[in-house]
Amino acid sequence: MHTEKEILFIAWESPEGGYEAHSPGHSIFTQADDFEELRAMVHDAVSCHFEEDERPSIIRLHLVKDELIVV
Template sequence: MHTEKEIIFIAWESPEGGYEAHSPGHSIYTQADNFEELKAMVHDAVCCHFEEDERPRIIRLHQVLPPGDE
């Protein structure tokens, strides 16, 4: 069994309001009304996606500008 040490999420402000996040390389996507709630939703999504003994111990949330805002 191979356990990843960390997982990275890319987060951005949604055009409809709130925030969205996904993890490249995994089929994990979540959204929330504000950034603090998004952090909790990302943690919950990781817990749901991985079995406890395979779960990455480090979760990185990288916020980027939405397309067109560069």
């Protein structure tokens, strides 16, 4: 069993309002109305995606602004 040490999420403001986040290399997407809620949703998404003994111990959430997002 291989456990990743950390996982990265790229977050951006949604054109419809709120925020969206995606983890490159994983099929994990989430969204929320505000950034604090997005942080909670990212933790929830990681908990749902990985078994407890396989979860990364570090979650990085990087907010990008005014950049081209390619996912």
